[in-house]
Amino acid sequence: MTIAPTSSASRTADARAGATVELIDVVKDYSGQRALDAIGLSVAPGEFVALLGPSGCGKTTALRSLAGLESIDGGEIRIDGKNVVSTPTNKRDLGMVFQSYSLFPHMTTLENVEFGLRMRRVAADERRTRALEALEMVGLGTFASRFAHQLSGGQQQRVALARALVTRPRVLLLDEPLSALDAKVRVQLREEIRRIQTDLGITTLFVTHDQEEALAVADRVAVMREGKIEQIGTPEELYTTPATPFVANFVGLSNRLDAVLTDGSVAVHGATLAVLGAPQPDGPVTAFVRPEDIVIDPAGTIDATVLTSSFLGSLRRTVVATADGSHLSVQHDVSERTQPGDTIRLRLRGNAVAVSARE
Amino acid sequence: MSRASSNAVRIGTEPSKLARGVILAIVGIVFLLPLVAMLEFTFRDGFEGAHTLGHWTTLFSPESARTYRSLFTGVSNSFLLAAVTVAIVLVVLLPTMILVQLQFPKLRRVLEFICIIPITVPAIVLVVGLAPVYAIVVRVFGGSIWTLAFAYGITVLPYAYRAIQSNLDAVDVITLSEAARSLGAGWLNVLWRVLLPNLRRGILAAAFISVAVVLGEFTIASLLNRVNLQTAMLQISQSDPFVAVICALLALAFAFILLLVIGRVGQPKRGNRSDS
Numbered sequence: 001m002t003i004a005p006t007s008s009a010s011r012t013a014d015a016r017a018g019a020t021v022e023l024i025d026v027v028k029d030y031s032g033q034r035a036l037d038a039i040g041l042s043v044a045p046g047e048f049v050a051l052l053g054p055s056g057c058g059k060t061t062a063l064r065s066l067a068g069l070e071s072i073d074g075g076e077i078r079i080d081g082k083n084v085v086s087t088p089t090n091k092r093d094l095g096m097v098f099q100s101y102s103l104f105p106h107m108t109t110l111e112n113v114e115f116g117l118r119m120r121r122v123a124a125d126e127r128r129t130r131a132l133e134a135l136e137m138v139g140l141g142t143f144a145s146r147f148a149h150q151l152s153g154g155q156q157q158r159v160a161l162a163r164a165l166v167t168r169p170r171v172l173l174l175d176e177p178l179s180a181l182d183a184k185v186r187v188q189l190r191e192e193i194r195r196i197q198t199d200l201g202i203t204t205l206f207v208t209h210d211q212e213e214a215l216a217v218a219d220r221v222a223v224m225r226e227g228k229i230e231q232i233g234t235p236e237e238l239y240t241t242p243a244t245p246f247v248a249n250f251v252g253l254s255n256r257l258d259a260v261l262t263d264g265s266v267a268v269h270g271a272t273l274a275v276l277g278a279p280q281p282d283g284p285v286t287a288f289v290r291p292e293d294i295v296i297d298p299a300g301t302i303d304a305t306v307l308t309s310s311f312l313g314s315l316r317r318t319v320v321a322t323a324d325g326s327h328l329s330v331q332h333d334v335s336e337r338t339q340p341g342d343t344i345r346l347r348l349r350g351n352a353v354a355v356s357a358r359e
Numbered sequence: 360m361s362r363a364s365s366n367a368v369r370i371g372t373e374p375s376k377l378a379r380g381v382i383l384a385i386v387g388i389v390f391l392l393p394l395v396a397m398l399e400f401t402f403r404d405g406f407e408g409a410h411t412l413g414h415w416t417t418l419f420s421p422e423s424a425r426t427y428r429s430l431f432t433g434v435s436n437s438f439l440l441a442a443v444t445v446a447i448v449l450v451v452l453l454p455t456m457i458l459v460q461l462q463f464p465k466l467r468r469v470l471e472f473i474c475i476i477p478i479t480v481p482a483i484v485l486v487v488g489l490a491p492v493y494a495i496v497v498r499v500f501g502g503s504i505w506t507l508a509f510a511y512g513i514t515v516l517p518y519a520y521r522a523i524q525s526n527l528d529a530v531d532v533i534t535l536s537e538a539a540r541s542l543g544a545g546w547l548n549v550l551w552r553v554l555l556p557n558l559r560r561g562i563l564a565a566a567f568i569s570v571a572v573v574l575g576e577f578t579i580a581s582l583l584n585r586v587n588l589q590t591a592m593l594q595i596s597q598s599d600p601f602v603a604v605i606c607a608l609l610a611l612a613f614a615f616i617l618l619l620v621i622g623r624v625g626q627p628k629r630g631n632r633s634d635s
Contacts, residue, residue: 096541116542
């Protein structure tokens with residue numbers, strides 16, 4: 001579905017080029033458990049930042065604190081430089097899309113989208129015009145008189161997006177809005193969200209546990225773990241230069257290989273690789289090697305036996321067992337066919353890897 | 360039972376059409392017989408077997424207004440009590456339940472326990488405790504009949520609680536209220552424009568069932584020496600059994616109508632299938 005930026009969209013972009021959002025040392029405790037541990041995050045106007053992490057890492061809590069749906073126990077939350085910690089949710093001027101379907105069941109699609117404008121006492125005519133424009137923007141202009149139960153999950157989330165954006169909020173908050181949808185709709189809608197976000201130029205925070213989703217849509221991704229931000233950077237930075245083993249392991253697929261660290265480089269399967277991140281003491285380590293950093297090469301030094309090989313459309317992923325019994329995942333071109341039982345030789349590309357100390 | 364299994368053959372679980380008809384007929388007769396008998400009784404002229412409309416016409420004729428004054432007082436008192444009781448349910452119970460659901464989920468079990476207690480306490484026991492309380496109530500609020508609604512507000516708690524709670528469980532009030540607040544609605548707007556419309560069913564059911572309970576209440580009113588529909592009916596039945604039975608029939612008819620209305624409002628307003 002294509003979306004041309006409507007007149008209201010470009011107007012919105014002019015009127016508000018998005019606000020800055022800053023979380024400064026935000027702390028939140030849940031009955032003794034620290035959910036947010038001095039979180040610091042700064043989002044530029046119009047930027048799309050994803051909060052990524054496993055469940056319970058605090059990403060949703062961070063978003064809800066920003067929305068004012070959770071009170072915080074320390075720190076500051078600033079929108080456009082103004083501390084909003086004591087401002088109630090309804091006065092923060094934010095748009096939010098929730099994980100569970102949140103359309104008001106007793107209202108039509110149009111009435112749902114009009115709700116925020118009604119709260120801001122916008123005149124009935126303008127309210128209707130703007131709500132219809134917002135529905136057009138998400139491709140549901142002809143669904144104005146439907147009720148939520150007459151829409152599919154994807155359509156409901158589109159309406160929720162239109163409802164959140166129609167008031168031209170300063171910040172858009174997306175709390176896993178795609179997780180209840182099936183795979184195809186999920187991909188379609190995330191691209192649509194990104195396109196609309198770019199058109200409107202609205203500052204957006206997007207919570208997800210799906211690393212592929214985060215890498216695909218966000219300008220920057222903040223990887224969270226146990227109430228802290230492990231690393232924040234562009235998708236490329238996170239993937240190619242993970243700051244910690246957790247990030248290396250969580251973002252993308254990695255092989256965990258035993259290696260020994262000496263003088264800032266590791267020796268793995270006969271190759272000497274540079275190490276990413278801060279210098280670490282010498283000793284036994286686990287090295288995280290990407291599947292695409294291992295190539296099939298008859299002149300390679302690693303002997304391996306193919307265990308499984310899966311066709312993934314544009315590429316093929318082969319799992320092999322090496323001589324020492326460890327398993328490696330290798331990503332390669334579909335033209336290189338491998339059969340279970342084949343003996344092949346592998347070589348490491350030599351890219352720098354993330355390592356963590358081994359007990 | 361899951362819907363998927365309904366196509367499978369389940370021997371011995373589902374009665375045949377005939378068996379169902381017989382069961383329905385027997386239950387219907389058990390319910391209808393006393394009602395028909397009551398109706399027939401109200402048309403009797405004396406105890407001889409002749410029939411007349413006399414009892415119905417005298418009850419509603421202007422001349423007998425004085426004879427049946429206590430009855431009419433009882434009826435109007437009961438309606439007043441029903442109204443005040445419903446007001447108590449709407450003003451005290453409903454906001455408490457919404458607040459607990461939204462802000463204090465840990466208190467849900469406590470609230471449920473408190474609300475269910477009255478059903479386990481026999482009315483007679485309740486009155487023994489209420490008598491000294493009402494000595495104070497009378498001193499503070501005067502002896503007007505409506506003060507009895509304080510006691511009724513407690514006796515209807517279990518019914519009203521269940522009706523509202525089942526509706527609260529069916530609606531994701533937390534997400535809906537958070538969505539409304541994120542769109543700029545203050546708490547009053549959240550309540551008025553979002554929560555109450557979605558709780559309409561439970562609220563109406565709670566109100567109607569409260570009315571039905573109050574109209575049928577005898578023990579507390581009688582023991583606290585108040586006049587309501589039931590106490591008046593008992594009084595009248597001692598002098599004119601025909602009129603008492605007419606009142607009983609009318610009260611039953613009213614309760615049936617209430618139940619029908621509950622069933623009606625309980626149905627979703629619009630088509631419930633997502634065929635699109």
